[in-house]
Amino acid sequence: MRVVFAGSPAVARTVLKACVDAGMPIVGVISQPDRPVGRKKVITPTPVSAYATEGAIALERPESSIELTAAIDRLKPDLVIAVAYGRLITPSVLALPTHGWWNLHFSLLPAYRGATPVQHALLEGDTTTGVSVFQIDEGLDTGLILAQEPLVIRPHVTAGELLVELAQVGARLLIHTFHDLLAGRLKPTPQSGPVSLAPKLPRDAGRLDCSLSVQEVFQRFQATTPEPGAYLALGEEGVRLGVHDAEPLPDMHGEPGVIDRSEGRIVVGCHDGALWLKKVQPAGKTVMTAEDWWRGVSKPVHCG
Template sequence: MRLLFAGTPAAAVPSLEALLGSRHEVVAVLTRPDARSGRGRTSGISAVKARALEAGLEVLTPDRPRDQEFQARLAGLAVDAAPVVAYGALIPPALLDVPTHGWVNLHFSVLPAWRGAAPVQHALMAGDEVTGATTFRLEAGLDTGPVFGFLTETIRPRDTAGDLLDRLAVAGAGLLVQTLDAIEDGILSPVAQGTDGVSHAPKLETEDARVRWSQPPHVIDRRIRGCTPAPGAWTTVPDGSRLGLGPVVGAPDVTDLAPGEVRAGKRDVLVGTAGHAVRLGDVTPQGKRPMAAADWARGARLDGAVVLGGVA
């Protein structure tokens, strides 16, 4: 089949690679416009755009998919299907039926669980033991379209969102190719999603990644891992600056610390919670590079009672 591939971040690159090596023809790639970042506001291209240019593919970067110029180009490409992996913008209803077989989305959850922009992060924070990936046909609703296929993936005890997404991106790429093969062969039709187990996974904002030390330690652990690497868990130190938090590296049987209270030793840093304390792993002081928590504590010269997070 002739394909338009839509995707933006690194998690979409395995799918593009798999399609380039498949029996199908990727005739163009749709990705988000170049983003400006850093103090110099330098322009950076998406991971998908970089791979597409390397492969010599036509790259389309409309500000919005409803732009008339993009709509005209989509019609001119005459694609049979448009596989989508984390593109990052809504496809207008008027364009959903332009490809012969529609837009086939690879979503990183087992739908109808965790519909939305951050399914992997929310699955981790909720303490799910199993997640997966689903291929489905886009429709006007958010991740509500009929399902072609799915796979499952066990969530490991120390997984971060980055770890889990890396595995799902690779496994999901195979599922996407299998789905498109079966659609072309005429042996696969989508099945409507069930109504049980619906949950939602909106995009995580910076405030969502703030650690509340008044919560139980297992909740804190899940939030930090779910926000790693992005948007990045954090707390505040007494001077009001932010301290980035990597995954904790243990939960010792220490219960005499108040929520947020710090106990710094030569080799570890403990912080109180609503239950037993947690042992910090790497931390990132504001404006600095990541470092071991014990190194940070020595440099910060923590004297007396120190409480992280302001209001616990």
């Protein structure tokens, strides 16, 4: 059995490493091309590409569907496993491996089909999520389910933290599913249940609206941390104050949209309750404690 892994970001690297450590016969890796990163636009490989290079695994970085087809022809996989690869796969490419393409998706499909299932689960205030291994078809995350496993969402977890947990659960499930394939135990089943979508979040999705309940505000903080980043818009000009660590205080009351010190904490009032600001990032500066920021600003501080 020849397996090729297709993925790009750090979460995919976590899964790839687990598969390699478990002895899965990974004969090649496909990832996005190197891209400029940071203010200096340094050309940088994806985390998956870097791992493949370090481990001397054959690496392909196709720029187009034509190049992807050629890469598959060179690697000759029986199965391709995709985790956050970041490219749509054409039907002709899906048909090349004997066992097709699998995908590890970070929701219990058909819930939250799309690019940001973790963020949308937190936005909705869900208490349970999970992972799905499914056979990729021509639709958007619509293929046959090969395996699923639920996961309880911990209180106050951020999207970044939850994604790490899901990657660990998903890697174990993926390895188990691969063993089921080898043993002839796979039983693909159609997706069933309510369908919901999880489109990519816009860059301003992290703006915290303190006219809402503190629970709604905190859910948006959870969902947009670390990406695209939660923030408050200060004053009439809407100067951005990044929020990197926060906690809901439903029993504390303050004026909605006003940041103040209360009971030894820096808080912003919401429609009901308050949000405790722990770490913030003023525009053009580094992350600091809310206490340090508070000492250097003119009061009162209002946010839109």
